Amino acid sequence: MSNGKFTAVALAVALAIAAASQLIPNEYFFTAAYIVLQFVILATAWNILGGYTGYVNFGSAAFFATGAYSTVVLYNAWKAPLPVMIVTGTLAAGLLGLGLGWLTLRLRGVFFAIASLALAVVLYTFIVNWDYVGGARGAYVLQPREVPLGLPRYIHLLYIVMVLQAAASLIVARVIEKSTVGRGLAAIRDDELAAECSGVPTLRLKIFSATVSGALMGMAGTTFPFYLSYVEPSSAFSLSYAVNSIAMPLIGGMMSWIGPLIGAVLLGTVQQLVQVTISSAWNLLIVGVLLVAFVTLAPNGIMGWVEAWRRRKGR
Amino acid sequence: MDALLEVSGVVKRFGGFTALDGVDFMVRPGERVGLIGPNGSGKSTLVNCIAGTLRNEEGRIRFGGRDIHTYPAHRRIRLGLARSFQIPKPFASMNVLDNLCVPLLYAGEAHDQSAHGRIAEEARHILEQVGLADKAHAMSGGLTQVDMRKLELARAIAAKPRLLISDEAMAGLSTSEVDDILELLMGLKEKGVAVIMIEHVMRAVMKFSERIAVLVAGRKIADGDPQTVVGTPEVVKAYLGE
Numbered sequence: 001m002s003n004g005k006f007t008a009v010a011l012a013v014a015l016a017i018a019a020a021s022q023l024i025p026n027e028y029f030f031t032a033a034y035i036v037l038q039f040v041i042l043a044t045a046w047n048i049l050g051g052y053t054g055y056v057n058f059g060s061a062a063f064f065a066t067g068a069y070s071t072v073v074l075y076n077a078w079k080a081p082l083p084v085m086i087v088t089g090t091l092a093a094g095l096l097g098l099g100l101g102w103l104t105l106r107l108r109g110v111f112f113a114i115a116s117l118a119l120a121v122v123l124y125t126f127i128v129n130w131d132y133v134g135g136a137r138g139a140y141v142l143q144p145r146e147v148p149l150g151l152p153r154y155i156h157l158l159y160i161v162m163v164l165q166a167a168a169s170l171i172v173a174r175v176i177e178k179s180t181v182g183r184g185l186a187a188i189r190d191d192e193l194a195a196e197c198s199g200v201p202t203l204r205l206k207i208f209s210a211t212v213s214g215a216l217m218g219m220a221g222t223t224f225p226f227y228l229s230y231v232e233p234s235s236a237f238s239l240s241y242a243v244n245s246i247a248m249p250l251i252g253g254m255m256s257w258i259g260p261l262i263g264a265v266l267l268g269t270v271q272q273l274v275q276v277t278i279s280s281a282w283n284l285l286i287v288g289v290l291l292v293a294f295v296t297l298a299p300n301g302i303m304g305w306v307e308a309w310r311r312r313k314g315r
Numbered sequence: 316m317d318a319l320l321e322v323s324g325v326v327k328r329f330g331g332f333t334a335l336d337g338v339d340f341m342v343r344p345g346e347r348v349g350l351i352g353p354n355g356s357g358k359s360t361l362v363n364c365i366a367g368t369l370r371n372e373e374g375r376i377r378f379g380g381r382d383i384h385t386y387p388a389h390r391r392i393r394l395g396l397a398r399s400f401q402i403p404k405p406f407a408s409m410n411v412l413d414n415l416c417v418p419l420l421y422a423g424e425a426h427d428q429s430a431h432g433r434i435a436e437e438a439r440h441i442l443e444q445v446g447l448a449d450k451a452h453a454m455s456g457g458l459t460q461v462d463m464r465k466l467e468l469a470r471a472i473a474a475k476p477r478l479l480i481s482d483e484a485m486a487g488l489s490t491s492e493v494d495d496i497l498e499l500l501m502g503l504k505e506k507g508v509a510v511i512m513i514e515h516v517m518r519a520v521m522k523f524s525e526r527i528a529v530l531v532a533g534r535k536i537a538d539g540d541p542q543t544v545v546g547t548p549e550v551v552k553a554y555l556g557e
Contacts, residue, residue, distance in 0.1 A: 180420050187406050187417045193368060194404035196388045197397075199422030199474060203387075255408065 003178065007171050014167035018160045022151075030159040032276075034227060036268035037162035038220050042241060043248035043260035044169040045216030048176060050246065051254030053209045054189030055105070059116035060245040062123045063214045065236040066093040067221030072133045072231060075141045082161070086222045093218020094211050101210030106203060124237045138232025141225035158223050169216050173257040176212065185209055217245070240284060244268075247291050253303025262302055317380070319344045319509055320365065320396075320478055325374035327360055334360040335371070336533040342478060342509050347500075349524030349541065350513045353553060357533040358513050359401060362480050366398040367391045379477065392422045395477035399470070399484055403463035407456035411447055411466060412438050414455050415473045422474035438473065445469045445499055461492045468499060478509045485516045493519055521545070529553070 001009070021029065042060055049055050067089035074080040074088060096119075104115040128136045143154040151157050176182050184205050187195035196202045225231040244267065252263025267290065271283045298305050320342040327335040334357045342348050352358050363369035365376060367388035376384040378396055386394075397418075406414050415438035423434075442448045445465045450458065455466060464484050471479050481500060485493045497519050500510055514520045520527065520541075527544045529537040531553040537544045544550060 183413070183417060184421060186408060190406035190408050191404040194400065194406065194470075195417065197366060197368065197392060197400075198418040198470060199389050199392045200417065201387075201389050201421075 003175050006174055010167045010171050014163050018163045021159070022156065027153070027155070030153075030155045032272040034155070034159055034162055036265060036272060037159070037166045038224075039244055039248060039268040040166040040261055040264040041162070041169045041220035042217055042245040043252070043264040044166075044173050044257065045213050045220070046245040047249040047254055047257075047260045048173055048216070049209045049213035051249050051259070052177060052182060052185040052189065053206060055206065055210070056113045056246070057116045057210075057213065058113055058242055058246075059100075059118075059120040060217055061237045061239070061241040062116070062120040063093045063096060063217035064221040064224070064241050065123060065127065065233075066096050066214075067218030068224040068231055068236045069127060069133055070218070071222050071225050072139050072141060075225065076132065076139070082223070082226075086161070086165075086219060089222035090215045090219040093221070094215030096218070097214020098207060098211040100214070101207040105206040105210060120237060120242065124233055127233045127236070134232065136233060138230055138235075139225070140230050142229055143226050154226065158227055161223055165219055169219070170257055170261060172212065172216065173260075176209075177257055181205060181208070240287075243284060243287055247287050249301070251290060251294050251301055253301030253306075255300070255307075256303060259301050259303040266302075317344075318342065318377075319346075319379060321375075321377040322361075322365065323375050323377075325361070325364055325371045325376065327357075327364055327369060327371045334533050335364065337374070338530070338533070338535050340528060340535060340538070342511060344477065344509055345504060345507045346509045347504060347523055347525045348509070348511050349520040349527040350511055350530065351515075351517075351520055351527060352530035355532075356530045358530055359482060360533075361530065362398060362482050362511075362513065366396065366480060389421070392418070392474050392476070395475065396480075397422070397471040397474040397476035397478070398480040399464075399467035399482055401482045401486070403460075403467050405455035405458070405463060405466055407454070409455060410452050411442065411455050411458070412451040414466060414470055415441055418470055418474040441469050441473050444472070444502070446495065461488055461495070464488065464496060465499070468496070472503070476508055478511065479503060480511045480513070482513050483515065484512075485514055485519055497523060517545075 021033070042064065046057060046060055049057055070089040070092045071085045074085050100115060100119055104112045127133060133139055147154050147157055149157065184195065184200040187198060187200050188202050188205060192202055221236070224236065248263035248267050249260040250263070251267060252261065253259030267287065270286060274282050274286060294301065318341040322338060322340040325335050325338045326333065338361060340361070350358055360369065364371040367386055371384060375382060378391065378394055381394070383391055383394065406417060412435065416434055419434045419437055439448065439451060442451055445468060447462060447465050447469060450462060458466060468481065468484060484496050488496070493516055500512065500523060503510055512520060512523055524541050526539060527541045528535055529544060529550050536549045536553065537547050
């Protein structure tokens with residue numbers, strides 16, 4: 001499928017989902033679906049650097065929180081409109097990815113992973129001590145009284161925004177995957193030295209990949225303060241962002257755009273169900289168990305399974 | 316004729332160890348040069364400095380009349396300086412055909428998006444040359460050793476080089492497999508591609524080379540006509556001892 005066709009289909013599906021779900025009477029659906037969609041974006045974004053390029057990012061929370069806190073700043077300063085917040089948060093997190101990439105991606109192997117973890121810690125400390133955005137106390141970001149588009153509640157709008165953001169992330173991921181750049185990234189993942197010696201400008205592509213990945217993660221965080229009307233450092237930098245954005249692509253499959261989508265929908269939905277039916281404390285435990293199961297039984301994720309099955313059938 | 320590659324006074328140190336100690340070396344366009352030396356003599360280090368995967372501390376490297384020792388490896392290959400690796404480094408998640416598309420896209424016609432169809436055709440053509448045509452859709456990670464070596468060379472050829480450095484492409488191969496690869500490298504001469512062959516298989520080096528350079532302990536001790544070079548006392552001493 002060409003890029004244009006895929007974009008059209010993805011947007012059409014997104015709009016259909018957004019419209020159809022307005023018929024769902026249960027308000028809680030939107031609250032739960034928001035979180036699942038958040039993970040679709042995070043997993044898709046993480047996979048651009050982690051899956052396509054082979055560089056593991058442990059600092060997803062730093063990028064997510066950058067998006068969230070840029071919204072807090074814009075809210076405190078000007079009560080800026082939502083689209084402005086989304087664009088600003090995306091750009092800010094993209095810049096963060098660019099900076100981290102530029103500083104650490106010259107080094108091979110685990111250095112980037114360690115630096116990404118350190119980045120989350122440093123940013124967390126910075127936010128905790130920054131009074132303007134509420135410091136450790138947190139900040140209130142009130143939902144506007146007027147809900148646009150004639151929607152019943154603000155969560156409906158946030159949900160629609162998330163659906164569109166998820167579609168946009170998937171489009172970006174797929175366009176990159178199928179492009180010359182995507183082939184270069186795959187070469188870097190397989191063997192960086194051989195890639196460089198085949199003419200691939202490895203450093204430039206890695207930095208590009210880190211920037212796009214960071215920007216999309218930031219985008220996922222931009223509406224988060226409105227979601228709870230309140231944001232504080234330990235929720236914005238929650239461990240679950242780092243863990244889930246690694247686990248979901250791993251479970252779904254890291255080689256293509258569809259793997260993180262499957263992983264996020266599956267794992268995200270299970271987590272939401274467990275949260276309601278059993279207990280919220282079980283969330284990360286479930287992720288851990290599934291992760292161990294997949295790493296040992298299906299190291300290439302669900303899509304890897306499907307691929308292997310297809311190949312066997314084709315023979 | 317002007318030199319295609321000109322290495323002068325190249326020094327490379329690893330900590331306190333001097334791996335290359337002022338090496339001078341040159342290759343003319345279309346020339347076939349053998350580079351030999353005992354293990355640890357610095358052959359691979361020299362290749363790495365020429366190809367840009369290592370940076371030399373001193374000395375100059377000129378290629379096609381340009382100073383390239385500050386260029387990263389991917390720029391050197393775009394100028395036409397390709398190499399194969401001693402230990403094959405296939406892009407294991409791709410099939411054989413896609414492996415060739417990487418250099419074809421990035422080193423060849425990187426800026427021409429419309430060339431996609433032609434690129435697949437070109438990749439197939441190169442695979443025919445090296446005798447991998449029937450494995451075009453096999454995953455590259457599962458190839459046999461000899462096929463992996465062929466893939467290494469095919470990927471280097473796909474970059475459309477003016478100089479190809481073959482780093483021990485024949486080590487551990489059988490006699491007939493060595494002949495396969497030798498024939499492949501010989502064929503490049505017709506296309507005007509210069510080749511530096513690094514090899515321990517002396518039969519292949521002697522058959523292939525128009526000129527042989529000998530590296531021992533980071534210094535070049537001989538350079539010239541193959542028969543004369545292997546007869547010089549220093550070279551005999553380096554290989555066989557006193």
